[in-house]
Amino acid sequence: xxxxxxxxxxxxxxxxxxxxxxxxxxxxxxxxxxxxxxxxxxxxxxxxxxxxxxxxxxxxxxxxxxxxxxxxxxxxxxxxxxxxxxxxxxxxxxxxxxxxxxxxxxxxxxxxxxxxxxxxxxxxxxxxxxxxxxxxxxxxxxxxxxxxxxxxxxxxxxxxxxxxxxxxxxxxxxxxxxxxxxxxxxxxxxxxxxxxxxxxxxxxxxxxxxxxxxxxxxxxxxxxxxxxxxxxxxxxxxxxxxxxxxxxxxxxxxxxxxxx
Amino acid sequence: xxxxxxxxxxxxxxxxxxxxxxxxxxxxxxxxxxxxxxxxxxxxxxxxxxxxxxxxxxxxxxxxxxxxxxxxxxxxxxxxxxxxxxxxxxxxxxxxxxxxxxxxxxxxxxxxxxxxxxxxxxxxxxxxxxxxxxxxxxxxxxxxxxxxxxxxxxxxxxxxxxxxxxxxxxxxxxxxxxxxxxxxxxxxxxxxxxxxxxxxxxxxxxxxxxxxxxxxxxxxxxxxxxxxxxxxxxxxxxxxxxxxxxxxxxxxxxxxxxxxxxxxxxxxxxx
Amino acid sequence: xxxxxxxxxxxxxxxxxxxxxxxxxxxxxxxxxxxxxxxxxxxxxxxxxxxxxxxxxxxxxxxxxxxxxxxxxxxxxxxxxxxxxxxxxxxxxxxxxxxxxxxxxxxxxxxxxxxxxxxxxxxxxxxxxxxxxxxxxxxxxxxxxxxxxxxxxxxx
Numbered sequence: 001x002x003x004x005x006x007x008x009x010x011x012x013x014x015x016x017x018x019x020x021x022x023x024x025x026x027x028x029x030x031x032x033x034x035x036x037x038x039x040x041x042x043x044x045x046x047x048x049x050x051x052x053x054x055x056x057x058x059x060x061x062x063x064x065x066x067x068x069x070x071x072x073x074x075x076x077x078x079x080x081x082x083x084x085x086x087x088x089x090x091x092x093x094x095x096x097x098x099x100x101x102x103x104x105x106x107x108x109x110x111x112x113x114x115x116x117x118x119x120x121x122x123x124x125x126x127x128x129x130x131x132x133x134x135x136x137x138x139x140x141x142x143x144x145x146x147x148x149x150x151x152x153x154x155x156x157x158x159x160x161x162x163x164x165x166x167x168x169x170x171x172x173x174x175x176x177x178x179x180x181x182x183x184x185x186x187x188x189x190x191x192x193x194x195x196x197x198x199x200x201x202x203x204x205x206x207x208x209x210x211x212x213x214x215x216x217x218x219x220x221x222x223x224x225x226x227x228x229x230x231x232x233x234x235x236x237x238x239x240x241x242x243x244x245x246x247x248x249x250x251x252x253x254x255x256x257x258x259x260x
Numbered sequence: 261x262x263x264x265x266x267x268x269x270x271x272x273x274x275x276x277x278x279x280x281x282x283x284x285x286x287x288x289x290x291x292x293x294x295x296x297x298x299x300x301x302x303x304x305x306x307x308x309x310x311x312x313x314x315x316x317x318x319x320x321x322x323x324x325x326x327x328x329x330x331x332x333x334x335x336x337x338x339x340x341x342x343x344x345x346x347x348x349x350x351x352x353x354x355x356x357x358x359x360x361x362x363x364x365x366x367x368x369x370x371x372x373x374x375x376x377x378x379x380x381x382x383x384x385x386x387x388x389x390x391x392x393x394x395x396x397x398x399x400x401x402x403x404x405x406x407x408x409x410x411x412x413x414x415x416x417x418x419x420x421x422x423x424x425x426x427x428x429x430x431x432x433x434x435x436x437x438x439x440x441x442x443x444x445x446x447x448x449x450x451x452x453x454x455x456x457x458x459x460x461x462x463x464x465x466x467x468x469x470x471x472x473x474x475x476x477x478x479x480x481x482x483x484x485x486x487x488x489x490x491x492x493x494x495x496x497x498x499x500x501x502x503x504x505x506x507x508x509x510x511x512x513x514x515x516x517x518x519x520x521x522x523x524x525x526x527x528x529x530x531x
Numbered sequence: 532x533x534x535x536x537x538x539x540x541x542x543x544x545x546x547x548x549x550x551x552x553x554x555x556x557x558x559x560x561x562x563x564x565x566x567x568x569x570x571x572x573x574x575x576x577x578x579x580x581x582x583x584x585x586x587x588x589x590x591x592x593x594x595x596x597x598x599x600x601x602x603x604x605x606x607x608x609x610x611x612x613x614x615x616x617x618x619x620x621x622x623x624x625x626x627x628x629x630x631x632x633x634x635x636x637x638x639x640x641x642x643x644x645x646x647x648x649x650x651x652x653x654x655x656x657x658x659x660x661x662x663x664x665x666x667x668x669x670x671x672x673x674x675x676x677x678x679x680x681x682x683x684x685x686x687x
Contacts, residue, residue, distance in 0.1 A: 041535075048538045052545045091560050126352035133312050134366045134414075135342035137334070156549035163552040166560060189562025190596075196587065198556045 022218045029143040029217075042145040050111040050146070050213075051153030055160070057110055058103060062161040065098060066090060066168025073169070074177050086179050087188035090169030095192060095201040096257065099162040101249050104208035107154050108241040112216035115146055116237040119220030120230040128221075143217050150213025151206070158205035162198075200256045207248060212241040264323075265290045265422055265454045266311060271320035273303070273310065280306055282478045284320070293448050293455040295465045298475035299500065304458040305349070307475075308424050311456070312346060313337045324422070342370050344422045345415030349430065351407040353399040359386070359410050360395040366417045385413040389443060405436030409443070416447060422454045423447070429461040437461075441468060462501060466490070474500060571598060571617040575661040576632045581612040582643045582668030584634055589644040590616055597622060600645065616645065616662075627652040633666035643668055 073089045119142060122128050128138045166188075173179040192198065216237045223233035266288035273281040280303040288294045296304050309315045310322055313329045322329045327340060353362050363382045367373060373381070386392040389409040399407060408428065415423060428444065429437050445468045448455050459465040466472060466486040474482045474489070474497060482489060482497045490501060581603065590598040601615035616632070629650030634643050650664070 044542050045538055047542050047545070052541045055545065055548075095556070095560070125355070126348040126350050127354055129309075129314060130346070130348055130352035130354075130411075132314055133341055133344065133346040134369065134418075135338045136369050137338060153545075156545065156552075159549050159552045159556060162560075163555050185559070188560055192561040193587065194557050194561040198561055 021222070022214070025139075025143075025218055025221065026147075026214055029139045029147055039145065042141070043149055046145045046149030047153055050107075050115065050149050051157065054107060054110045054153070054157060057106055058157045058161050059164055061102065061106060062099070062164035063168040065102060066094065066165030066170075067172045068168075069093060069098070069165070070169035070172030070177070074173055074179070083173075083177075083179050084183040085187050086169070086173045087184035087186075088191040090173070091166055091188045091192050092197060094162045094165045094169075095197045097249070097253070099158050099165060100201050100204040100208060101245060103158040103161045103205060104154060104212055104245045105242055107150075107157060107209070108212045108216070108238055108245065111150070111153070112212050112237045112241055113234045115150070115213070115216040116220040116223070116234045117230055119143070119146075119217060120223045120225070120233055123221065123223065124225035124227075124230065143221060146217055147213050150216070151209050154209030154212065155202050155205045159202065162201065204249065204252050204256075207252060208245050211244045211248060215241045215244065264288065265325060266456070267321075267323040268311075269321045269323075271310070271322065272318045273306065273315070274318055275306070279478050281317075284475075284478075284480055286473060286480070288454065288456060289471070290454050291448075291452055292470040293444070293457060293468055295469035295472040296456065296458045296475060297460065297462060297465060297472055297500070300460060302475045303478070304460075304475060305426055308346065308426055308456070308458055311424065312341060312344065342366075342418060343420055344424065345418070345420035347408070347412050347415045347423070347425045347428055349427045351399075351404075351411040353402075353407055353411055353414070355399050357399075358395070359391070359397050359399070359402070362399070362410060363414045363417050366414065370418060381417070382413075385417050386410075388416070388447070389413045390439070405432055405439070408432075408436075408440065412440075412443065412447075416451065416453075419451065420453070422456070424456045424458070426458050427460070428457060429459060429464050437464060444468060476500070572620055572623055572658045573601060574616050574618065574656055574659070575613060576616060576645075576665050577606055577609070577611040577613045577661070578632075578634060578665050578667045579611055580667040580670065581614065581634055582636075582670055584612075584614065584643040584645070584668065590618065590647065591644055592622075592647045592649070597647070614645070623657070624655045625649075626656045628654045628656055628660065629664060630656060630662060631664040631666065632662045634668040636669065636671075 069090045070086065073086050074083055077083045077085055077089065119128075122138075122142065128142065131138045131141055170181075170184065174181045174184050219233040219237045219240075223229045264287050266286065268284055268286040271281050271284040273279075284307075286296075296307060298304055306315065310317055311324060311329065313322075313332060316330050324340065325343065327336075329337070329340070332340060353359075354365065357365065360382055363385055364378050367378045367381060371378075383392055383395070386395055389412050391406060391409055391413065394402065394406065394410070399410070402410065412428075425444065428440055432440065441464050444455065444457070447453060448468075457465050457469065466489070469486055471485055472483065472489055473480050476496060482492060482494055484492070489497060492498065492501075584600060584603065586600055586603055588600040589596050590600065598616055598618035601617045603615075604613050605611075606613045618626075626647070627650040629652040631648040631650065633646050633648070635646045636643055656662075
């Protein structure tokens, strides 16, 4: 019993330590935000590798999720004779919940794990140490551009995801199942508010982008530089960021949409 | 006193609960090649990290160019580091850049030189390591020895005053080993560098070093010129230089006696 | 080594795609164009019971949406629910001061909304005015209860 308590305490101390270290790490990386043309190029390259390269998976899964929503929504709504409200249902569930969350989960799997592995490998091959000895801060050169690229890319991906998803819902609902196109769009426009639904969704995805990129980059920077360490850190990135996204989603939803 | 580029006093360092250094004193003179020798796992690389300020000692002072490294601010540290070059064990070339860009990198970061001048400088450095023809290759296309020479060219790109080599000769075939040994010596002479070589390749290192320290068990067990060390009668120095498998520097990792271990296992089986 | 030009072009198209998608969400999905360009003016109305009326509920005049509910607060003096009505700017100088506001239900089980009925007064409502003629929400359970108690009392 006492051992168990001691173990719990040790875990607590370790957790607090890791939190503090990663917070300090984030602060140093953000404070080291470089402002030069070269930094812009570095950032651009990172937006390419975390954003543009994630586009395909976002497009495909957005389309499928929208189509599934259209199909499921239709079968439920048709029982109440309310299939006219399909547009509203698809658009609201996508803007408020599904797009930010699913895009963030996909981003963690696609881009987050790649970030961790890349930085981890740089650490393992002493490239980070070598940068430091050349007199270049790896937090500025390697970490900061990746962080800012992540902050930028995920909200954009989320917005694209939403649109493609609504397109998928339209395809199934209007094109295949025969919901009236006018009712589909007008119900959607009547119920979706730009400031309340769309912007809150974007804010959500911003928060997720922040957390996922932070976790990914920190795990890469802090890992044990062996092949086992890298594989563990990539796993941790995906697990931690998925849990963080789902947990934060609940908190944010409660804050934004509960009307309390 | 003026000539001591690096001065380490009473240095203590732990990694986790493992003691790496307990009370180390070093003095490195300007323009000389100093060797830090010792068996694997004695923290030679750690010592380089301490000199470069990448790790913080628990106690003691590390002075490089007369500045107290552990007390420097982040910016001052980066400034200091631009006066040192380090050749890492694995070369640590940036894998997303070509050989040319790797060598040009420190110049581009630290100097406002125009691209044409950078090109000239890079070619000079590459010529010095005999790899001018390989400038357009990517690091993955290089052999281990070539990668290390490119890394050397990068380390001297900014004409540092102090160059630290981490195991420069480890895992090299005799020819590239010979090339590297000659390179280190020649660079030291022509550029007036102060060099620190961390190594366990005894013969090669001692052949070019002016002064050497032998590390074991977290302490310096001997120091002197190569000739003095080879003539030493100290038992543990003899063991290291002669390459004897067992002696004062134990071959075995610290453990209970073998008999105890076996006996303990049997008891578990019975129970 | 990736071609830098290709990277720049593709990141540019990525940003453009995101921007177009945002425009799509703004205009096609949330119909921002129709409501935002009109602006609004605010009047107050207090009700004895607002039922399930919430911020952003609909305000209708002759069945046409003319605004949204802003804030909903409790008036601590009279213990009533005071609602801020955000109405389209076009209605300035059109609604008389004796306009009536009633809380109604869309269909039998639908959401509550505020229905406005214009009055006959010569003076017109301006920013910050208060509507005096208000009618609380009809709560279905209360109606049913009343009906049941009435019918039982008449029997006896």
